[in-house]
Amino acid sequence: MTAVDLPAVPRVLIAEADPWSQDLLKQVLLAVRCDARLDVCADGQQAATLLRDKPYDLILADWELPVIDGLDLLRAVRQQRRTPPLPFILLSSRNDSASVREALPLAPTAYLTKPLNMQALTQRLQDLLLNEGESVYCEVPALAPGMTLPGFLEQRREASDGAPLRVDVQAAVQHSLGPDGLDLKRLEEQVRTDPQITAVLIAAANSAGHHGAPVQTLHAALHTLAPGQSMNLILGLALKHNVVLGDPVLAAYAERYWQLSQDTADYALLLAHLLELDRERCYSAGILHQLGDLALLRSLEDWRRGGGELDDKAIGESLDTFGAAFGSSLRARWRLPLELRQLIAASYSLEGGVYARDALAVNLAAQMARLTEHEGLEALADGKTARLLKIGLSELTRIRKRPVG
Template sequence: MTAVDLPAIPRVLVAESDPWVRETLSDLILGVRADIEVEMCSDGKQAVEWMKKNVPNLVIAARELPVIDGLSLLRGIRTLRRQPPIPFILISNRNDSASVREVLPLAPTAYLTKPLNTDGLRQRLESLLLERRAPVPGEMPALTPGLTLTKFLDKRRDVADGAPLFIDVATALRLSQGAAGIDAALLEQELRNDPHITAALIAAANSAAQHLGKPVQTLGGAIAVLGGTQSANIVTGLSKKRMAVLTDDALLAQASQLWAMSQRTADYARILGRMLELDIERCFCAGLLQSLGDLAVLGCLQEWLLAGGQLTEDVIKKALEEYSAAYGSALRTRWRLPLELRELIAAVYQYNTGIYTREVLAMNLAGQMARLGEHETVTTLVKTKSAKLLKLSVGDLQRLRKKLTGITDPSLLAPVVAEAPEPETPVEDQGETDLLDITAEPVDPGIASAEDPAVGVQDLPKT
């Protein structure tokens, strides 16, 4: 291939079966040059078919590709004898000397082993992709004439996969360093209050662990499957997206409200989970992830601004009202979050009539507790289906609220009015519980809304 053969817009072919490694590679490439066309393939056959019609400026392929492996792909490209040779980065799970020696005669540009060193790979990409043009990191293409915000958000709904991040990733990774590199336990502690990072790592872990047959539903479980280094690589990729840091005060104000709401819901869910002997971490994650759709909308509004669009507070609120549910549903479906986790996220706001698990009821009650205003009383919540079926009294809810927020419920200051007892709803006897007997975990400081229709579930087992 001669310089004349180079396409006007550089093309990079990424061939990798793991969707989250593909995502990381795409983020790295676009972070180096935003004008590049990235073609994504999940197996070697797709890559071959694409190259029959296109000449890439760079190929990044996994050695362990299905159908046609990456080594065969490299061998096929080298038999074309193009000059200069097409740059080819081969990535692999194998780092033994025999595997490396097998590749050397084919002259790959680089042979990288997983988990990837993203900093080192970024430097290689810069040397390969910035020779012909100045870097344009973070560039956002200008809006096309006549494109309205409504049309923009409609188009982005099925592809949007980024959102503003609550934590500072660089600081979190630095604080997660142990003697032997990234410490998984420290990493979980640093990341656990960020909704978007939590969802992304859970989705990535389920993609990586499909053969295990048991879905991952917590941040700790995700990091255990991915390992500290790969988790850190994914999080670093998320932090490089254009919408990761909000630049508009009105968008940041909305994001802060969402982060605060999700954190309150997650903390209520954790305490209720401990009280009712449920999966505490799964309840916490479900509460935290209620804001996925809202945050994804804010991320797209950030892109709209960067492309030259205009926003007002009213426009932002209207966009959240109209698009959050659809964005959240599309994102959870595309990321294939486990159904059980999606049911709990949905329960934060609503559930269908029927029979419910204790987790569903606890999540619904946690959401209602989190939405209470400072001057609102819990007495209205004790009459809800969730509180009744869980057999929680006004006193239980008052103590739960004070334990988490320090707020003394206004109903404690009002005169007591006796009410006629209501007939009990038939339900499996679960025993009385009292929050005075609960030793709750310390509430993490930190500060996040909801979608999906609720799903009918089964009777009230303990787990």
């Protein structure tokens, strides 16, 4: 089938069990055809039901689907003997010749192995969904009549895509590629300051496709995921809308929250080193603790682009009212490990009468990060957290002056 056979707005079915791979496929497809109507499912039985109920113009399905696998799904589609054949891209982690020979008689439009080659996938989608030289532009949808800012944010709280990106992901990946492929150590150095990348990779490493102890740090996430998968997830984030804030006021707010996250993470790292705690875990909690406020700013950009009015007062009130709720919703929806979520929560307050030392360290780090340059450390040294950790003014002073490296 060629692009001219397609309707004005193509309908595409994505069948993929892993939620982060689902999201990546959606972003790549929408980057090619932002107007496409997408149906997404997690197993072959759901896909077969959708195929009976709706006409599709393209299917992307993983071979390793539960219930009915992608190869059987392709077999059922080919038995319908549609003319021309329905385009079907089969995705698989199997790259052996026997698997390829098994799939080829069913004439998949493409057989792409995981981790996906993003350039190859994009080119295939362009060939199938666009005429040569064609591109599709989608306007930002206007706000619904009568929509208020609190009502809009309440809706977005459960559907937020997370924070804007702090790091230029294309440059980060490019700097991490060497003659032997992706250098994970270099990639970690490039992206460890970005809360969104950190959260997504940790969440993906804890998804259904990976087993073992909960992953709570960026370092562990990069070594749990395949290098190609990590690279694809990071590059996929750049395809999402509003990953770079266009409003200078919102961008300035984001810069302040990024710096607060970075300072908290750096202090947590130094305190953990001093107290012989898990440094990377404490760093992760610090870098992630403002994720909700940053995600809220990204939603405010959507509000502004949809025609909503925005001023400093509205931004401040929105952050005070919804920032924490956005963070809690994201951490739960992305299924970040409970232990990490509890450590992040410790940056705001300590609950209960018995405190873990890493929670105390993160709490103290957050307090240090919130101090202005003109405020001294005496009150912190006399405070409950420092006393429980048995850290005095001299130690806090050294930590405040010491660069992280």
